Amino acid sequence: MALIVQKYGGTSVGSVERIQNVADKVIRTVDEGHQVVVVVSAMSGETNRLTAMAQEIQPRPNPREMDVLLSTGEQVTIALLSMALMQRGYPAVSYTGWQVPILTNNVHTKARIEKINDDKLRSELNAGKIVVVAGFQGVTLNNEITTLGRGGSDTTAVALAAALKADECQIYTDVDGVYTTDPRVVPNARRLDVITYDEMLELASLGAKVLQIRSVEFASKYRVPLRVLSSMKEGGGTLITSEDKVMEKPLISGIAFNRDEAKLMILGVPDKPGVAYQIVGPISDANIDIDMIIQNQGVDGTTDFTFTVHRNDCPAALEILKRQAEKLGAREVLADDGIVKVSLVGIGMKSHAGIAARMFEVLAERGINIQMIGTTEIKISVIIEEKYLEEAVQALHDAFELER
Amino acid sequence: MALIVQKYGGTSVGSVERIQNVADKVIRTVDEGHQVVVVVSAMSGETNRLTAMAQEIQPRPNPREMDVLLSTGEQVTIALLSMALMQRGYPAVSYTGWQVPILTNNVHTKARIEKINDDKLRSELNAGKIVVVAGFQGVTLNNEITTLGRGGSDTTAVALAAALKADECQIYTDVDGVYTTDPRVVPNARRLDVITYDEMLELASLGAKVLQIRSVEFASKYRVPLRVLSSMKEGGGTLITSEDKVMEKPLISGIAFNRDEAKLMILGVPDKPGVAYQIVGPISDANIDIDMIIQNQGVDGTTDFTFTVHRNDCPAALEILKRQAEKLGAREVLADDGIVKVSLVGIGMKSHAGIAARMFEVLAERGINIQMIGTTEIKISVIIEEKYLEEAVQALHDAFELER
Numbered sequence: 103m104a105l106i107v108q109k110y111g112g113t114s115v116g117s118v119e120r121i122q123n124v125a126d127k128v129i130r131t132v133d134e135g136h137q138v139v140v141v142v143s144a145m146s147g148e149t150n151r152l153t154a155m156a157q158e159i160q161p162r163p164n165p166r167e168m169d170v171l172l173s174t175g176e177q178v179t180i181a182l183l184s185m186a187l188m189q190r191g192y193p194a195v196s197y198t199g200w201q202v203p204i205l206t207n208n209v210h211t212k213a214r215i216e217k218i219n220d221d222k223l224r225s226e227l228n229a230g231k232i233v234v235v236a237g238f239q240g241v242t243l244n245n246e247i248t249t250l251g252r253g254g255s256d257t258t259a260v261a262l263a264a265a266l267k268a269d270e271c272q273i274y275t276d277v278d279g280v281y282t283t284d285p286r287v288v289p290n291a292r293r294l295d296v297i298t299y300d301e302m303l304e305l306a307s308l309g310a311k312v313l314q315i316r317s318v319e320f321a322s323k324y325r326v327p328l329r330v331l332s333s334m335k336e337g338g339g340t341l342i343t344s345e346d347k348v349m350e351k352p353l354i355s356g357i358a359f360n361r362d363e364a365k366l367m368i369l370g371v372p373d374k375p376g377v378a379y380q381i382v383g384p385i386s387d388a389n390i391d392i393d394m395i396i397q398n399q400g401v402d403g404t405t406d407f408t409f410t411v412h413r414n415d416c417p418a419a420l421e422i423l424k425r426q427a428e429k430l431g432a433r434e435v436l437a438d439d440g441i442v443k444v445s446l447v448g449i450g451m452k453s454h455a456g457i458a459a460r461m462f463e464v465l466a467e468r469g470i471n472i473q474m475i476g477t478t479e480i481k482i483s484v485i486i487e488e489k490y491l492e493e494a495v496q497a498l499h500d501a502f503e504l505e506r
Numbered sequence: 507m508a509l510i511v512q513k514y515g516g517t518s519v520g521s522v523e524r525i526q527n528v529a530d531k532v533i534r535t536v537d538e539g540h541q542v543v544v545v546v547s548a549m550s551g552e553t554n555r556l557t558a559m560a561q562e563i564q565p566r567p568n569p570r571e572m573d574v575l576l577s578t579g580e581q582v583t584i585a586l587l588s589m590a591l592m593q594r595g596y597p598a599v600s601y602t603g604w605q606v607p608i609l610t611n612n613v614h615t616k617a618r619i620e621k622i623n624d625d626k627l628r629s630e631l632n633a634g635k636i637v638v639v640a641g642f643q644g645v646t647l648n649n650e651i652t653t654l655g656r657g658g659s660d661t662t663a664v665a666l667a668a669a670l671k672a673d674e675c676q677i678y679t680d681v682d683g684v685y686t687t688d689p690r691v692v693p694n695a696r697r698l699d700v701i702t703y704d705e706m707l708e709l710a711s712l713g714a715k716v717l718q719i720r721s722v723e724f725a726s727k728y729r730v731p732l733r734v735l736s737s738m739k740e741g742g743g744t745l746i747t748s749e750d751k752v753m754e755k756p757l758i759s760g761i762a763f764n765r766d767e768a769k770l771m772i773l774g775v776p777d778k779p780g781v782a783y784q785i786v787g788p789i790s791d792a793n794i795d796i797d798m799i800i801q802n803q804g805v806d807g808t809t810d811f812t813f814t815v816h817r818n819d820c821p822a823a824l825e826i827l828k829r830q831a832e833k834l835g836a837r838e839v840l841a842d843d844g845i846v847k848v849s850l851v852g853i854g855m856k857s858h859a860g861i862a863a864r865m866f867e868v869l870a871e872r873g874i875n876i877q878m879i880g881t882t883e884i885k886i887s888v889i890i891e892e893k894y895l896e897e898a899v900q901a902l903h904d905a906f907e908l909e910r
Contacts, residue, residue: 160589171585174578181575185564
């Protein structure tokens with residue numbers, strides 16, 4: 103008998119009929135002899151409906167009241183799913199965030215979980231019940247309702263799995279696992295059976311939007327085996343686990359890409375100490391996240407900076423950069439939002455040389471120019487012209503035999 | 507500066523626009539220099555929407571989960587109303603039932619309030635805030651969510667007013683007060699400025715559906731001055747208070763009537779001890795409420811029983827009565843659902859004789875036959891043929907000069 107935490111997102115519980123399907127799925131796991139804690143989101147559409155009413159009343163809704171409002175969404179789902187389980191003859195009981203309690207800090211609309219008291223859940227499980235917990239929400243020590251922000255239900259599931267020392271945390275979603283790359287770009291992209299937390303973090307942050315980064319970080323920190331599965335299709339999904347649990351370590355696990363970036367350049371900056379800070383500082387101050395950043399030292403005592411930001415932030419970043427260029431006496435400022443980032447991710451890179459060389463070779467063979475390069479221990483990213491995206495990803499997928 | 511508890515029902519908060527109107531109304535009271543606690547119901551339609559989903563999943567929804575489900579309704583309203591107040595520049599804060607906390611017993615879907623801890627509300631009021639509380643809901647000592655059943659938001663308002671020793675509890679509804687009788691039947695029916703708790707209880711229980719009986723009982727018990735007002739129209743409404751606060755005591759306050767009853771008769775029952783119980787017992791056992799009941803002793807050693815039940819219960823009661831008639835050797839069983847009950851209510855009756863006589867005289871003058879009579883200290887009820895309802899109520903309204 104294992105203890106499994108299952109999480110079903112908004113689409114999976116988007117109607118009465120779908121809630122019935124989720125009940126059937128949960129029961130299948132119970133019938134296999136396992137204890138199950140189910141974490142659910144608000145029914146899809148509900149959060150938008152509530153947010154629209156709030157914004158009609160208060161254009162910038164008060165965060166405390168927003169949490170009171172939005173937390174009703176999951177509360178509806180836990181009650182309905184518990185009823186569906188009982189109707190099938192399985193004892194079930196619902197828990198809101200404050201009833202567990204899932205204690206958080208007091209940052210409304212993006213609270214962080216600080217502590218989970220698992221006494222009640224444990225005694226419900228021991229009494230043979232399926233426990234249905236509201237995702238996305240918590241409570242402060244002062245009895246204020248909080249929500250965890252985007253992807254919060256995944257975080258709730260992982261945090262509960264950690265607190266209960268569950269054998270597995272299963273995230274049911276609308277994809278059936280983590281793929282070597284986006285199947286819409288590479289038709290023979292392959293579902294991975296297993297992947298490490300680190301690889302998943304690199305893939306998720308690069309745009310393979312299967313799981314929220316925060317929940318993967320959480321799972322990694324507490325060593326919770328995490329499995330992504332489809333709530334519609336059968337299949338074992340993808341298990342995300344620690345490196346020591348992954349037997350066969352493939353060179354490359356996947357190829358991520360991101361169309362949401364724009365590249366900014368400031369050229370011919372007189373090179374002296376502190377110049378990097380004078381360029382990056384004002385952009386950070388404007389709450390604009392910088393992703394990749396490179397600096398080339400010129401021969402004439404000047405230097406060139408290139409960095410990427412989210413495309414939406416490009417106009418604002420360009421404004422700031424122009425002001426700074428004037429102050430610093432730089433020669434030129436350029437922006438380009440016709441670029442993409444393509445990244446190879448794989449834990450096998452750590453022990454294998456030549457991955458980067460092979461990547462550059464594949465791109466060179468196709469005449470694809472590399473504009474920027476960035477690396478981590480398990481990732482190589484390049485910035486290329488947007489029009490080459492599909493060709494580059496397909497070529498790399500083939501070259502590293504990811505379809506095998 | 508007074509402390510006022512205001513309650514707005516589902517229709518009054520049925521849309522974003524109406525919530526805005528309620529905010530304006532609340533602010534008017536605050537601007538007059540008062541502290542205000544607002545109790546709100548779920549937006550109209552919301553409870554039905556949630557109940558329909560529940561019943562689709564579980565034909566007899568689990569009561570605990572039903573409370574978890576339905577309590578979200580008011581939680582949405584408190585958040586939205588608090589936002590509307592803040593948007594107008596007035597500090598406001600919402601409280602769910604468990605946050606107050608409003609402690610109840612553990613009878614799900616019809617819990618009773620046991621204790622209210624007013625510490626938090628008081629400190630919010632002292633900090634200059636408008637406090638918006640979810641009606642209809644509470645929490646058990648064991649942190650289970652409960653709801654109070656029909657009319658529960660009125661009860662919440664009165665209970666909060668009692669706990670906070672408020673100066674007045676104002677119930678905003680879709681009528682502008684308590685009338686001498688139904689204006690649809692008697693066009694010159696008059697709105698009462700003031701009425702006692704006891705009169706209101708007799709009027710309410712007889713079908714003048716302005717306030718739930720339970721909330722009036724509660725107000726009476728804790729001496730909370732209760733005012734019924736319209737959330738749409740201006741006007742002072744009707745104040746419901748204790749007898750010692752009512753200066754001028756009118757003979758008759760109002761005329762109530764009820765079309766929902768049916769009359770059952772069992773005739774020629776051999777008269778011996780225990781026979782009343784053998785008739786009434788099985789009907790109560792079937793959860794059928796009996797309203798009026800009279801017994802006439804015959805001269806031939808038999809007796810006749812007549813009683814009234816809700817019309818919907820008439821067929822079931824008739825079945826039971828037929829079975830009992832056979833057992834008891836009664837002569838005949840009859841049912842009549844073409845009757846109505848008309849009641850004069852007035853605290854002045856206590857000290858004035860001749861009210862009943864005048865009532866019977868008025869009806870006799872019009873040839874209206876009285877089938878049953880029942881009295882309390884402040885009420886006389888008669889059962890008459892349904893077709894005479896309008897005529898009887900109008901004639902009594904005129905005779906007792908209620909339009910003055």
